[in-house]
Amino acid sequence: MGELPEKLRLRLDDRSGVNALRSLPKHENLVDFSSNDYLGISGEGIIQTRAIEILKEKQIEQSGSTGSRLLTGNHLLFAALETFLAKHHNAESALVFNSGYDANIGFFSSVPQRNDFVFYDELVHASIRDGIKMGLAKGYKFAHNNLLDLHRKIENTFRKNPDKGIEIYIVTESVFSMDGDTPDLTALAKFCSDNGYHLVVDEAHATGIHGEGTDMVKELELETAVFARIITFGKALGCHGAAILGSQELKTYLVNFARSLIYTTALSPHTVATVLATYQYLEDKGFEKRTALQENIRYFNKLTKELGIQDFFVNGNAAIQCLVSSGNQQVKVLSERLRKAGYNVKPILSPTVEKGKERLRFCLHAHNTKQEIDGVLNEVKKSL
Structure with a gap:
């Protein structure tokens, strides 16, 4: 197996030097404040069942x-x-x-x-x-x-x-x-x-x-x-x-x-069938899911104010809420403290964002409970 060219090794060294070297994360059973599954439906078994039904209805048996x-x-x-x-x-x-x-x-x-x-x-x-x-x-x-x-x-x-x-x-x-x-x-x-x-x-x-x-x-x-x-x-x-x-x-x-x-x-046919099944699911359950998500967004913003930490956050009414904390090392430390407390909140490092605007990105979901939001924000306050 050939060695990595020196130019590439230097690029990795540069990335390590600013504490921004990426690696693939291990799966952990943490409270999800990181995924893009905002409506919390990726694990709904009824969607997978419906996708298989669609394939059968169309008489599609191929996997690829x-x-x-x-x-x-x-x-x-x-x-x-x-x-x-x-x-x-x-x-x-x-x-x-x-x-x-x-x-x-x-x-x-x-x-x-x-x-x-x-x-x-x-x-x-x-x-x-x-x-x-x-x-x-x-x-x-x-x-x-x-x-x-x-x-x-x-x-x-x-x-x-x-x-x-x-x-x-x-x-x-x-x-x-x-x-x-x-x-x-x-x-x-x-x-x-x-x-x-x-x-x-x-x-x-x-x-x-x-x-x-x-x-x-x-x-x-x-x-x-x-x-x-x-x-x-x-x-x-x-x-x-x-x-x-x-x-x-x-x-x-x-x-x-x-x-x-x-x-x-x-x-693949199964992937496309899953998208169709998901849209069908949302026609039935979408209002309920979107309402739960919006309620969690409102609660999250309300609690940051009650805890006196709202000034650390970028103002927004979306499922994405960001706490800006300058420096790759500092934001990684905050993320690790939350991980040890049981919460999955990812650090966003430079150069992904502008240097000095590194952050923790909280992704809110319809399935997050108020107790989970209370827990993660109280941990944030202690860490700050």
């Missing part, structure tokens, strides 16, 4: 998809899911990808063209940044949730690039993964509509929670003002995979040019 969607992998459940998604999320079409990462790199590496510009919120997902880097367009970040800064960045760019053939893509998230906050999507949609820009919204952390189990764009009735939405099934839906919502023409384009769709084995 057997190929990419453009070859042999486009089994009939894809059409059923995409038709459902388009109707459920009020979109003209839907195209399923293997993951949110695949959807974002597929879209951003293929849709914006040479001489186009992509302006993205500085806190968007890494997959969006990676997709932009893989594409031909130039990407520029703007200050987080700052429409004025976006306007200035566009004006400055056009002053230097007066070409009239430029297309502008504006990219944001409906719920941000590290702060749990939201942009003013209505104002952003109007700004894009008034100027002929293409608005793209990553709905990963809103899918299944907002809009009565749909997404935030639908909740705000902005479907026709948004060029594309990326929804994912691996968070609140407790499954795996993602989809891009948009026009039928956009879907046709992506089928022809999104390499992360074209050159990968498709999701």
Whole structure:
């Protein structure tokens, strides 16, 4: 077995030097304040039972998809899911990808063209940044949730690039993964509509929670003002995979040019059946689950104030609540103290977030009890 090249070893040494070396965690039986399973349905046996029923109803017995969607992998459940998604999320079409990462790199590496510009919120997902880097367009970040800064960045760019053939893509998230906050999507949609820009919204952390189990764009009735939405099934839906919502023409384009769709084995029939079964489950139990989650979010925020620790937290009304504690070492120590007390709260280190803004990220769920929230926040207070 060959030795690791010196350049790679030095990169690992650098990561260790700032106390940010990653490793795969071991499974532990801790109280969950870390997973993206916000509605707490990933372990619902009724969903797995229904997924098997769907496979039997469609007379599908194969365990794998057997190929990419453009070859042999486009089994009939894809059409059923995409038709459902388009109707459920009020979109003209839907195209399923293997993951949110695949959807974002597929879209951003293929849709914006040479001489186009992509302006993205500085806190968007890494997959969006990676997709932009893989594409031909130039990407520029703007200050987080700052429409004025976006306007200035566009004006400055056009002053230097007066070409009239430029297309502008504006990219944001409906719920941000590290702060749990939201942009003013209505104002952003109007700004894009008034100027002929293409608005793209990553709905990963809103899918299944907002809009009565749909997404935030639908909740705000902005479907026709948004060029594309990326929804994912691996968070609140407790499954795996993602989809891009948009026009039928956009879907046709992506089928022809999104390499992360074209050159990968498709999701298995069982995975797609599970997504369908989950949506069916949420039509029955979704209101109850979303209500429980919202109640836990309200209780968490109320308790931080009662304990006098609210100033350590980023203000937000989402399932993601973050305690900012500068320095990788300090935030890792806090996380370890909570782990020893029985709570799974992950540290988010630089360079994943900006240096000095390291944090503990608390992911709240419908299944968390008030006693669990009391326990973890009281441990936080003691540690602080």
